[in-house]
Structure formats: structure tokens, C-alpha cells
Amino acid sequence: MTLTIDLKPSSTPKAVEEREALKAVGGFGQIFSDHMVTIRYTEGKGWHDAVLEAYGPVSLDPAASVLHYGQEIFEGLKAFRTADGQIVSFRPDANAARFNRSAARMAMPELPEDLFLAAIDALVTVDREWVPEGEGRSLYLRPFMFATQVGLGVNSPSKEYLFMLIAGPAGSYFAGGVKPVTVWLSEDYVRAVKGGTGEAKCGGNYAASFLAQAQAVEQGCDQVVWLDGVDHKYVEEMGSNNLYFVYGTGAEARLMTPALTGSLLPGITRDSLLKVAADLGIPAEEGTISVEQWRDGVAAGEITEVFGCGTAAVVTPLGRVKGKDGEFAIGDGEPGPVTLRIREALLDIQTGKAPDLHHWLRKIA
Numbered sequence: 001m002t003l004t005i006d007l008k009p010s011s012t013p014k015a016v017e018e019r020e021a022l023k024a025v026g027g028f029g030q031i032f033s034d035h036m037v038t039i040r041y042t043e044g045k046g047w048h049d050a051v052l053e054a055y056g057p058v059s060l061d062p063a064a065s066v067l068h069y070g071q072e073i074f075e076g077l078k079a080f081r082t083a084d085g086q087i088v089s090f091r092p093d094a095n096a097a098r099f100n101r102s103a104a105r106m107a108m109p110e111l112p113e114d115l116f117l118a119a120i121d122a123l124v125t126v127d128r129e130w131v132p133e134g135e136g137r138s139l140y141l142r143p144f145m146f147a148t149q150v151g152l153g154v155n156s157p158s159k160e161y162l163f164m165l166i167a168g169p170a171g172s173y174f175a176g177g178v179k180p181v182t183v184w185l186s187e188d189y190v191r192a193v194k195g196g197t198g199e200a201k202c203g204g205n206y207a208a209s210f211l212a213q214a215q216a217v218e219q220g221c222d223q224v225v226w227l228d229g230v231d232h233k234y235v236e237e238m239g240s241n242n243l244y245f246v247y248g249t250g251a252e253a254r255l256m257t258p259a260l261t262g263s264l265l266p267g268i269t270r271d272s273l274l275k276v277a278a279d280l281g282i283p284a285e286e287g288t289i290s291v292e293q294w295r296d297g298v299a300a301g302e303i304t305e306v307f308g309c310g311t312a313a314v315v316t317p318l319g320r321v322k323g324k325d326g327e328f329a330i331g332d333g334e335p336g337p338v339t340l341r342i343r344e345a346l347l348d349i350q351t352g353k354a355p356d357l358h359h360w361l362r363k364i365a
């Protein structure tokens with residue numbers, strides 16, 4: 001790595017009592033730590049001016065490209081306090097690699113993987129007191145990059161970018177215990193099509209999803225389930241989670257997750273669970289499932305549990321499925337045993353309670 005991060009610690013970090021009170025609030029994405037990292041990119045010059053400094057607003061020219069044409073990508077990952085008092089980040093190399101795949105798709109410059117990791121290490125080290133302790137709690141890290149070149153020309157991508165990294169304490173998503181969610185099958189809107197940007201973690205995908213999510217809420221549902229963009233028939237994802245279907249029960253249980261056809265976001269939790277399942281002796285494969293097969297499979301007792309997975313909420317059971325043609329329940333309203341077992345197994349690795357067989361933890365402090 002040629003670039004080093006210039007450390008300029010805040011002169012006004014939060015007092016201990018205030019910080020501890022903020023950490024105790026729990027929730028997600030509302031509270032931020034004392035510092036942030038910024039790194040600039042200019043075509044011809046490359047990445048430069050890497051700085052760790054006090055968290056605060058950025059100043060942008062009104063004609064900055066991102067504000068008009070939406071060239072923006074992001075990542076989400078977590079740092080945990082392990083049982084033996086270490087602070088680790090979970091698979092940051094996988095996030096670095098995906099960040100660069102997103103960058104390539106959005107015609108943005110790639111950030112060297114070691115610089116991505118150095119930014120995370122630097123921020124978590126300086127803000128280590130912001131990493132909460134306790135079951136299911138973590139410091140959520142949000143790396144992102146956007147186009148800053150001034151000008152409204154649309155014929156070429158921006159020549160200037162800003163990479164930023166911010167962080168904030170995250171409580172357990174399910175404060176009162178894991179509860180199954182009700183989902184809405186989105187038939188009016190699609191999230192992504194092959195050849196589009198569905199595989200990239202770009203802000204625009206979210207902008208395009210909010211209307212469908214609002215429709216789900218109007219229908220009394222918690223989350224939207226995305227179907228394929230061509231036939232509106234095959235199940236792809238849930239909100240910003242990948243999905244897993246559990247077939248059978250007990251020693252016969254096996255898992256299936258929709259294959260990465262080009263329109264799904266390749267989740268790192270999804271990938272981790274394929275390996276965790278194998279470690280637990282639960283067969284897990286990638287496949288295809290239509291809404292009809294889902295409904296019939298549940299009715300026949302073949303599909304016994306369904307859950308979503310992603311960094312923020314880890315594993316979320318699905319309890320009810322609602323669509324234009326009616327609704328059906330999965331299970332008895334309680335999270336299923338395979339869902340809970342797989343959730344626990346992943347959390348145990350993340351918090352150092354179980355051995356890190358796949359070398360997923362990166363020690364920071």
C-alpha cells in the first residue's frame with residue numbers, strides 16, 4: 001500500500017457518559033462514532049489525501065455528479081467484541097472485493113483492497129470504545145463512494161470521487177427475541193434485471209425499492225419479496241436480504257437459496273451460511289423456486305421454514321407470505337429450529353464462541 005491514512009483525531013470526542021448512553025440506545029443506523037475516514041480520487045492522480053478525522057458533514061458543489069446521476073456505491077459490515085475481549089471485523093476482505101465489483105459495474109475506480117482494510121482498521125482502532133459488548137451487538141461499518149466531479153455532462157463518468165467510511169453502534173435487530181416477519185410479494189415492481197445493477201450494491205437500487213417497500217407496509221407487511229424481473233415468477237430476495245428455504249425437518253433438513261442469476265445481490269451472509277450449513281452437516285445448495293412452488297411446498301409440508309439473511313439483521317424468519325392472490329403461513333408463527341440453529345452458529349463464529357474454521361475474523365484491536 002503506497003498511501004497511508006493521516007490520523008487527525010477529533011478534538012471534541014463524546015464524553016464517556018454520553019458515548020455509553022448512545023451505545024445503550026440500540027437500534028440501527030441512527031448513531032455514529034466520533035470519527036470517519038475520507039479518501040479522494042482524481043483521474044490521472046489516483047487515490048490521495050487519506051484522512052481519519054472527526055465525523056461531520058461534507059461539502060459538495062451543487063453540480064457534483066452524484067447529485068444528478070447517482071453514481072454511488074456502498075458496503076455494510078460489522079466489527080464485534082469477541083468472548084475473549086478482542087475486536088474483530090467479519091470478512092472485510094469479502095466486502096472489499098464486492099465493493100470493487102460494484103465500482104466496476106458503476107464505472108467507478110476500484111479502491112485497493114489493502115486501503116479498504118486499512119480504513120476499517122484505522123477507524124475501528126480509534127473508535128474502539130464504540131464497539132458495544134453483548135449478544136448480537138456490534139459496530140456497523142458503512143464504507144461508500146460517490147462521484148464528486150462538478151458538471152452536468154452525461155457522456156462520461158466522473159473523473160473525481162470521494163470514498164468515506166463511517167461507523168455506528170448497532171443493537172440486536174430483534175430486541176424482544178427473533179420474530180418472524182410477514183412479507184409482500186412484489187408483482188408491480190421489480191428490483192433488478194439481468195444486465196442491470198442488481199449485483200452491485202449501489203444506492204440507486206434502494207431508491208428504486210422504496211415504493212415497493214411502502215406498498216408492502218400498506219398491505220400490513222414488514223418486508224417486500226422480489227421476484228425475477230422477466231416472468232415475475234421466481235423468488236429472488238427479501239428487501240435487502242437473501243433468502244433460504246428449508247426443506248424437511250430434523251436430520252432430513254436441507255437448505256436451498258436462490259442461485260445468483262445476475263439480478264441478485266451476492267450477499268456475504270448468504271455465502272457464509274452455505275459454508276456454516278455444510279459445517280453443521282446440513283446439505284445446502286443453490287437453486288430456483290417459483291412463488292407457486294413455494295406455496296405448494298409449504299402446503300405439502302415439504303418446505304418447513306424460510307428465512308432471510310444479511311449483515312444487519314443476520315437471520316430473519318418469514319412467518320406469512322401475502323400477495324395479490326391471497327396469503328399463506330409458514331410454520332406456526334415461531335422461528336423454526338433450523339433457522340435458529342443456523343443463526344446461532346453464525347453469531348457464535350462472529351463473536352468468537354465457535355472456532356473460526358474459515359478464517360473469517362480479522363483481528364483489529
Ligand SMILES: *Cc1c(COP(=O)(O)O)cnc(C)c1O
Nearest residue numbers: 240241242265267268269310311
Ligand atoms: C446488502 C444486501 C444483501 C445482503 O448482503 P450481506 O453481504 O449479507 O449483508 C442482500 N440483498 C441486497 C439487495 C443487499 O443490498
